[in-house]
Amino acid sequence: MDREVMEYDVVIVGGGPAGLSAAIRLKQMAAESGKEVSVVVIEKGSEIGAHILSGAIMDPRAITELLPNWKEDGAPLNCPVTEDRFLFLTNEQKSIRFPNALLPDSLHNEGNYIISLGNVCRWLATQAEALGVEIFPGFAAADIVFDDEKKKVLGIVTGDMGRAKDGSEKAEFQPGMALMGKYTLFAEGCRGSLGKRLISHFRLDDGKDAQSYSIGIKELWDIDPAKHKPGLVMHTAGWPMDNSTYGGSFLYHGENNQVMVGFVIGLGYQNPYLYPFEEFQRYKHHPAVAEFLEGGRRVAYGARAIVTGGLQALPKLTFPGGALIGDNAGFLNVPRIKGSHAAIKTGMLAAEAAFSALGAERQHDELAAYPEAFEKSWLHEELYKARNFKPWMSKGLLLGTIMAGMDQKLFGGKAPWTLHNKTPDNAKIKKKDGFKPIQYPKPDNKLSFDRLSSVFLSSTNHEEDQPCHLTLKDPKVPIEVNLALYDAPEQRYCPAGVYEIMRESDGTNPRLQINAQNCVHCKTCDIKDPTQNINWVTPEGGGGPNYPNM
Structure with missing residues (x-):
């Protein structure tokens, strides 16, 4: 297929705090040194912030390092x-x-x-654009461009627009663009679809929890x-x-x-x-x-x-041609319930490594200076102190609270042991025979509500006549395995009512119905499906939730 090709020094996938901070730092260093560095950020949401959802409490340490005058410049930390x-x-x-x-x-x-992290990201985008960063919202990174031997990342391809459900081209069809970079930084957030592929392709999680x-x-x-x-x-x-x-x-x-x-x-x-x-x-x-x-x-x-895997589960951060930053790698401090400061810091560290490499006229190699800088940073020390919290809490609320409290209060997070987790979340679910259905109260529509009215408030929208982005590796598994053994848990773990088991009027012939238009892009199905049969891929750019200030 003939595609438009655009070339940059650095391509950044994801307009969250990590991606925007990396873009800002690159342009800052370029301005300081009097050099030209071309940087593009692509974002699958309809606008910057549309897909950003976090608690959120922000530790201002990293944003102060990136933009010391953030308060005077109107950052929405009020x-x-x-x-x-x-x-x-x-x-x-x-x-x-x-x-x-x-x-x-x-x-x-x-x-x-x-804070509203969405609003902070919108503000960061204005800072990035003022420095000359190109930002393309509404474009989803759908594929990775490798070299012929698939040993180096050369860039990404954005998703095609205007395909019908069967994959055919509609009248308004537009092919995706190839965005080629000397380095590509992946800042898709938790369980990024391309990040997941990169971790598998380059075996970045070998030897990790x-x-x-x-x-x-x-x-x-x-x-x-x-x-x-x-x-x-x-x-x-x-x-x-x-x-x-x-x-x-x-x-x-x-x-x-x-x-x-x-x-x-x-x-x-x-x-x-x-x-x-x-x-x-x-x-x-x-x-x-x-x-x-x-x-x-x-x-x-x-x-x-x-x-939430912490330092022990952090994959290798770099590969030839690029790096993982922010929650695409897993930089969350679980006991602090904070990740935005870590995303900003890792974006900065990766940007500094990329800028140095560009200055040496390198391209498509590994940015080894990035993980080296991380290991010497205050962020590594912070995550090291937090490393045992989630493993302890997975052992139960009472024991976990006592032991995690001792770890933090008595040892300051530097206990002479490190706990490990070798079992992925999808493998921890048990068969239905050992449990009884939970009877939940009906919503009162004052404090509690149903899922569909909730999804309405997320302003989620997808073009209905497009290929389903919730793909099944084997269409028989939902009924023959998930329903038979686990009573189809996808009906419950999805917070948007995407998955339903439908039957005939007499209760026979069960089948899985996927209401992809409801999807809020949480990625839970991609994580929790017992056999990892569900693979979340990017829908058309601009689809999904449109969060105003989440």
Whole structure:
């Protein structure tokens, strides 16, 4: 196929904090040295920020290194944290507040800011464009361009536009473009579709722990001004999760009488009947949470997978022709529940390595200076201290809390041992025979809601007549394996109602229906499917959620 080819010094896939920070740093160094460096950022969302969803509390350390005058230049970090609260929810009515003096340093947020990460990314994009970065929103990176021997990455190809469901070309068909770079940085976020392929192709995870993930489900609420406490950060553990299931919540009081409320559940859960969306809905009825939300109005909804494997699961970061940055690699500090500062820092480190290589007239080789700089950075030290948290918590809430607390309080995160995880999340789910279906309460449409009305608030949209981006390696597996052994858990772990088991009126002939137009691009199905039969690939650029300020 004849494609338009555009050549750059550096191609960056993903307009999140990692990709934009890398672009900004490249252009900063070019300006400082009086050199020309061409940089392009492509983003599959309809605009920068459309697919960004995070809690979020930002540690400003990295953004201060990147853009020291961020406050004067109008960065949307306007709500400093004023109070931390940590509650154990003992049942559906009661809670115990953990004394702040006993909280590990990771749960102290003095000096941090409650933010909309989507709005921060929009602001970063303006800074990047002012420096001369080209940004193409609405273009999905669909394929990787290798050299003839498939040993080097030469760039990427954006997805075709205007294909019908059967793959044929519609009247408005436009082929994707080839964006060729001397180096390509992949900043797709958690479980990036190309990042996953690169990890497999170059065996970047050899000798590493199995990566682990969680699903985070979030809502934005306008609440009664009398109940609003700007800067309040509240986290909970315990109910509605049982002792063996990793999970917890956040409730952040941001600007303009709004709160961000969400629930995170580890995708290593065993019970195939667990329904993360419903667990989140019933959590909001707990008095400690409902007191803030009652009388308020839900205005936005979204969900996203979160990478939680830590330092032990971090893949090799580089390969000939490029690198993984941000959550595409897995730079999340799990006990701090923060990743945006890590994304910014890794974007900067990779940019500095790429700029140095370009100055030496190199191309398509490994940016070895990037991982070397990471290992010497404050970020590596921070993630090293956090490395045992998720492994301890996977052993149960009670034991995990005690041991993780000891690790952090007694050893400062530098205990003389490192725990490991060798089992991927999809292999941890158990067969349905050992469990009973969970009876969840019906939504009251005041605090709790159904999935479809929730997806409506995400402004998700896909062109319906396009190839399905939720592909099955074997179409027989959903019924013969997933339904037979696990009662089709994809019906429940998807937070957008994408997967349904349909039957005839007499209950016979079960079949899987995929409502791809509902997909909020969370990637949970790609992670949790028991046999890894579901492969998430990019839909047409511009499709998916359109988050306003998540």
